[in-house]
Structures are given as C-alpha cells and as structure tokens.
Amino acid sequence: MIPADHPRYRSLVVRERLARCAGEKIVTLEGLIAHGRGEAFDYLIGERTSGSALQAEKIAAALLLLAKKPVISVNGNTAALAPGQIAALQDGSRAMVEVNLFHRTPERMERITRLLEEKGVRVAAGQAERLLPLSHDRALCLREGIYSADVVLVPLEDGDRCQALREMGKTVITIDLNPLSRTARTASLTIVDELTRALPNITRFCRELRPGEAEPLAGSLDNRNLLNRAMDEMKERLSHAMD
Amino acid sequence: MIPADHPRYRSLVVRERLARCAGEKIVTLEGLIAHGRGEAFDYLIGERTSGSALQAEKIAAALLLLAKKPVISVNGNTAALAPGQIAALQDGSRAMVEVNLFHRTPERMERITRLLEEKGVRVAAGQAERLLPLSHDRALCLREGIYSADVVLVPLEDGDRCQALREMGKTVITIDLNPLSRTARTASLTIVDELTRALPNITRFCRELRPGEAEPLAGSLDNRNLLNRAMDEMKERLSHAMD
Numbered sequence: 494m495i496p497a498d499h500p501r502y503r504s505l506v507v508r509e510r511l512a513r514c515a516g517e518k519i520v521t522l523e524g525l526i527a528h529g530r531g532e533a534f535d536y537l538i539g540e541r542t543s544g545s546a547l548q549a550e551k552i553a554a555a556l557l558l559l560a561k562k563p564v565i566s567v568n569g570n571t572a573a574l575a576p577g578q579i580a581a582l583q584d585g586s587r588a589m590v591e592v593n594l595f596h597r598t599p600e601r602m603e604r605i606t607r608l609l610e611e612k613g614v615r616v617a618a619g620q621a622e623r624l625l626p627l628s629h630d631r632a633l634c635l636r637e638g639i640y641s642a643d644v645v646l647v648p649l650e651d652g653d654r655c656q657a658l659r660e661m662g663k664t665v666i667t668i669d670l671n672p673l674s675r676t677a678r679t680a681s682l683t684i685v686d687e688l689t690r691a692l693p694n695i696t697r698f699c700r701e702l703r704p705g706e707a708e709p710l711a712g713s714l715d716n717r718n719l720l721n722r723a724m725d726e727m728k729e730r731l732s733h734a735m736d
Numbered sequence: 737m738i739p740a741d742h743p744r745y746r747s748l749v750v751r752e753r754l755a756r757c758a759g760e761k762i763v764t765l766e767g768l769i770a771h772g773r774g775e776a777f778d779y780l781i782g783e784r785t786s787g788s789a790l791q792a793e794k795i796a797a798a799l800l801l802l803a804k805k806p807v808i809s810v811n812g813n814t815a816a817l818a819p820g821q822i823a824a825l826q827d828g829s830r831a832m833v834e835v836n837l838f839h840r841t842p843e844r845m846e847r848i849t850r851l852l853e854e855k856g857v858r859v860a861a862g863q864a865e866r867l868l869p870l871s872h873d874r875a876l877c878l879r880e881g882i883y884s885a886d887v888v889l890v891p892l893e894d895g896d897r898c899q900a901l902r903e904m905g906k907t908v909i910t911i912d913l914n915p916l917s918r919t920a921r922t923a924s925l926t927i928v929d930e931l932t933r934a935l936p937n938i939t940r941f942c943r944e945l946r947p948g949e950a951e952p953l954a955g956s957l958d959n960r961n962l963l964n965r966a967m968d969e970m971k972e973r974l975s976h977a978m979d
Contacts, residue, residue, distance in 0.1 A: 512765040522755040525765055529772020533914065536773075671776065673977045724974045731916075731967045731974075 504532065504540075507574065507689075514573035519604050521596045524570045527649070534670035535687050537727040545722035546686035547694065553646065553666045553682055554586070554698030555710035560644035560664070563588035564617075568595065571648045571688065572605045576612035578692040583614055585699035588646065591617045591638040595651055597630045625657045646695075647680075648688055655679045668692075672723040682716055685723035747775065747783075750817065750932075757816035762847050764839050767813045770892070777913035778930050780970040788965035789929035790937065796889065796909045796925055797829070797941030798953035803887035803907070806831035807860075811838065814891045814931065815848045819855035821935040826857060828942035831889065834860045834881040838894055840873045868900045889938075890923075891931055898922045911935075915966040925959055928966035 511528055514520040520528075542550075557563045565588045567579060572592070583590050592605050606616050623632035624640040631654060634640050645658055648668040652675030658665045659679055667680040668691045677683040684691050702710070754771055757763040763771075785793075800806045808831045810822060815835070826833055835848050849859045866875035867883040874897060877883050888901055891911040895918030901908045902922055910923040911934045920926040927934050945953070 508766060508769055511769070515765055522758055522765075522768055523751060525768040526751055526754070526772035526775065529769035529774070530776040530779075531772075532769065533773040533776030536914075536916065671779075673779065673974075724977060728971045728974050731971050 511570070511573055514569070517604065518601055519608060520569045520573045523596070524568075524573075528570060531649075531670040531687070534672075534685075534727070537730050538670070538685065538723065539726075539730055540687070542686050542690050542694065543723065543726050545719050545726070546684055546691070549682060549684040549719050550686070550691055550694040551698045551702075552710050552714050553684060553695050554702055555707035556644050556664055556666060556682065556714075557586040557588060557646065557695070558699060558702060558707045559711055560588075560642075562642045563644045563646070564639050564642035565590045566593045566639055566645055566647040566650070567591070567605070567609065567614075568593060568649055569601065569605060572608050575689050575692050576609050576614065578689060578696070579609065580613035582692055582696045582699070585696040589617050589638055589642070590614050591635055593634060593639065593647075593654075595631065595654075597633065625654070626660060627653060627657050648692075650676050650680075652676045652679060672720045672727070677720060680716065682714055683720060685720070754813070754816055757812070760847065761844055762851060763812045763816045766839070767811075767816075771813060774892075774913040774930070777915075777928075777970070780973050781913070781928065781966065782969075782973055783930070785929050785933050785937065786966065786969050788962050788969070789927055789934070792925060792927040792962050793929065793934055793937040794941045794945075795953050795957050796927060796938050797945055798950035799887050799907055799909060799925065799957075800829040800831060800889065800938070801942060801945060801950045802954055803831075803885075805885045806887045806889070807882050807885035808833045809836045809882055809888055809890040809893070810834070810848070810852065810857075811836060811892060812844065812848060815851050818932050818935050819852050819857065821932060821939070822852065823856035825935055825939045825942070828939040832860050832881055832885070833857050834878055836877060836882065836890075836897075838874065838897075840876065868897065869903060870896060870900050891935075893919050893923075895919045895922060915963045915970070920963060923959065925957055926963060928963070 511520050515525055567590055592602055594601055609616050617635055617638045619635045621633040622636055624634055625632045639645055644664045646666045650667050655665055655676040656679045664681045666682045667676050668684045668688055669677045672685050754763050758768055810833055835845055837844055852859050860878055860881045862878045864876040865879055867877050868875045882888055887907045889909045893910050898908055898919040899922045908923045909925045910919050911927045911931055912920045915928050
C-alpha cells in the first residue's frame with residue numbers, strides 16, 4: 494500500500510500498524526493520541542537516535558545487567574509496535590516480561606499476551622494483585638513480577654505509575670520522547686528516543702558490555718543532564734528549521 | 737467522568753470527545769494520531785495563545801473580511817472539535833463552509849455535514865469534481881466552493897493539499913500547531929495555535945476590526961516572521977522546563 498520510497502515511509506507504516514492494532518483493541522484510542530504526541534517530539538529530535546539517547550540506552554543496558562530482578566512492563570502500544578524487539582531484549586537481559594495496562598480488561602490482557610507469545614516473548618503469568626500505591630485497577634501487578642523487581646523498564650509509561658514505582662524504591666527506566674513529561678522527569682533514567690530505535694540498541698549493549706563496564710556506567714547516571722541534552726537537541730532543530 | 741479540577745481537564749475532555757467521534761467514524765484513526773501531534777506542540781507553546789498567534793488571528797480576520805469569496809474547508813477533526821465555533825466564524829466572516837475530507841467516503845461526508853448543520857453551520861452542497869491538482873479523491877472539491885475561492889481557511893490541513901491550493905494562486909490560511917510542518921511553511925498565513933482557541937479569536941476580530949484596519953493588517957503579513965516567533969516561544973519553554 495505505502496510506497497517504500499515515500500519520504501515518510503517508516504512513520505506511515507508504523508501508523509498503519511497501530512491503526513490495525515486499534516481495530517483489534519490491542520491499542521486504545523487514547524494510545525493512538527499518545528503515539529501522535531510521540532511523533533511530534535520525534536520530529537523535533539530529527540527521527541534519529543541522538544548522542545545523549547545512545548548514552549542513556551547504554552546505561553539502561555548496564556542497569557538491567559546489574560539488576561537482581563529486572564522486569565520489562567509492556568503496555569498495548571509497546572506490544573503493537575515492538576513485540577519481536579521485546580523478545581530479543583528479554584533474551585539479552587534475562588528480564589521478566591509483565592503485561593501491565595492502563596486500560597485493563599481481561600480481553601486486552603489476553604490479546605496482548607498472545608501477540609507477545611507469538612513473537613517469542615515469555616510472558617509472566619499469575620494472578621495480579623493491587624500492590625501499587627494507586628487507585629483502582631492501576632494498582633494491579635504481579636507479586637512475583639513488578640512488585641518485587643529492583644529495576645523496571647517501562648516504555649511509554651504514564652506519570653502516575655512511574656512515580657508510584659519510584660516511591661516504592663525501584664530503579665525505573667523509561668522510554669519517552671517527551672523530555673518534559675512527568676514520566677521523563679520522575680524516572681531514574683529516561684531514554685528520549687523512539688521505541689523501535691531504543692529497544693534494539695539496549696539489547697545490543699546488553700550483549701556487548703564487557704565485565705566491569707556495567708558498574709561505572711550505572712554510576713555515571715545523571716538523568717537531569719541527559720534530559721537537558723535532549724532538550725538542547727530539540728532547541729537546535731527549532732533554531733535551524735527555517736534555514 | 738473527568739473531574740473539573742483535574743489539571744489536564746480541558747485536554748482530557750477534548751480527547752474523550754475525539755474518541756467518541758472516532759467511534760462514530762467522524763474522526764479517523766489517523767485523525768487521532770494527528771491530534772496527538774498537535775497536543776505535543778501545544779504543550780510546547782504552553783497551551784495558550786501566544787502574542788504572535790494572536791497577531792496571526794487578527795490578520796486572518798482581515799484576510800477573510802477583504803476576500804471576494806472566502807471559504808472555510810472543514811475536515812473530520814475540525815467538525816468534531818469545533819462545530820459551533822465554525823458556525824460563529826461563518827456568521828462573523830460570511831464565508832462559505834465546505835466539507836473536505838482526506839479519507840473521503842459518502843458516509844463520512846454525510847455524518848460530518850449533519851453534525852455541522854446541527855450546530856447551525858450552513859454547509860455548501862453540490863457535486864464535488866476533481867478540480868485540485870492532486871491524485872485520486874483528494875482532488876475533489878466544489879466548483880462553486882474551494883475551487884473558485886480567493887481566500888481559503890483550512891484548519892488542520894495536510895501539506896499536499898495546502899501546496900496545491902497555493903499553486904492555484906489562493907491565499908491559504910491554516911491553523912497548525914507544528915510550525916515546522918509542510919503545511920505551516922507552505923500556507924500564506926499560519927496560525928500556530930490550538931483550533932478551539934484560534935477560531936473564536938478570529939471570529940472576534942472579524943466583528944471588531946473597524947473600516948480601514950483590515951488592509952494595513954493584511955499588508956503587514958510576514959509568515960516567516962510569525963513562524964520564527966512561534967519557534968522562539970517553543971525554544972523558550974524548552975529552556976526553562978527544568979527550572
């Protein structure tokens with residue numbers, strides 16, 4: 494349908510995929526709007542992995558490798574966009590994968606779990622309990638999963654949940670294209686990059702880091718500096734847009 | 737449902753409305769993603785009408801008042817978000833309103849026309865013809881409407897159509913929160929503001945401008961300068977975000 498030489502090919506293919514997944518209720522309508530927000534910020538960083546994002550991805554790999562119990566929290570948009578990349582990162586990082594939805598229904602939980610399993614993800618099973626300091630179903634997670642994790646990678650997370658996980662003392666890594674969002678500013682480490690560019694980079698670093706490299710990398714984490722560098726890159730693009 | 741004191745009340749209400757309209761096929765799934773892109777840029781301008789946007793809205797009113805044949809081109813997102821405001825602007829500017837859809841189906845044309853008419857918009861009727869220099873159904877418009885207009889207000893337009901209208905020699909006014917978009921850079925006048933803030937401002941200026949004020953305003957139009965000021969405001973916000 495979409496010609497491969499279209500200047501916006503990649504972005505259009507991704508949109509088509511999300512729209513299809515919205516038809517299957519894997520992605521919510523709110524998830525589509527959230528994707529649009531991400532597109533705008535991705536446009537501002539030039540739709541490429543910046544130097545600061547690559548550094549953040551390397552530190553993310555270090556944190557996952559050093560973790561006692563790393564967990565990857567997957568929502569509808571993540572499952573729709575990158576199921577195979579989640580499988581590869583699970584292999585590279587030996588993290589548990591837990592499905593955790595903002596708009597949680599048994600039907601969506603099942604469809605998303607199936608989509609991930611078809612791509613080779615080993616999805617944590619069990620009875621979710623209200624264990625997070627949040628109201629209603631947003632408190633739900635697995636006792637043996639997110640609840641007992643020391644490091645949680647939550648791509649595309651909402652601000653409240655990110656904050657709740659931080660208050661529980663966890664190291665939270667997020668992938669968020671908006672460096673101003675509450676999630677970006679609350680997380681321990683924020684990767685300002687597009688999901689499908691970020692995940693393979695983290696996986697690659699999980700495989701490439703040599704013994705002794707992870708600890709100094711983790712120790713170098715300065716999220717405020719990483720966010721400032723991301724915003725500087727956006728400002729730069731706004732400055733030269735009209736040249 | 738959404739508590740009125742929620743810090744993101746307005747934005748959440750708008751999202752809910754769009755999702756409802758997506759259920760009724762008035763808004764497309766691509767329209768939801770496009771709305772998200774707008775939200776991101778709106779966030780960067782502080783979700784308020786900037787000084788340069790207000791100036792652009794005043795010039796837009798002048799251009800509409802001076803036009804021989806002004807036409808407002810309405811798409812699905814515009815109809816969903818601001819049907820009553822389109823009616824008020826039609827009254828204030830005596831512009832023709834034509835429904836013009838990127839994803840055009842008879843069913844969507846009819847639903848959107850009905851939604852607008854329920855809010856008091858007089859929607860131009862007739863048989864659309866392929867009159868714009870674009871492929872497929874995107875070329876469709878009314879001979880007595882957009883085709884013969886000298887000034888066209890196209891809120892939330894796509895880049896190709898904006899460019900086609902410009903190549904036909906028309907004055908094109910667009911409302912686009914992304915100052916970097918092709919539409920923003922191709923239009924004769926770009927209002928970098930959120931649709932439901934921009935429309936009532938244009939309507940108010942249509943009523944308030946006194947005889948003799950419109951021409952110097954129209955003559956003062958410098959779209960590149962307006963876009964640069966919008967980008968400066970975004971850079972400013974990025975600069976002070978972490979304070």
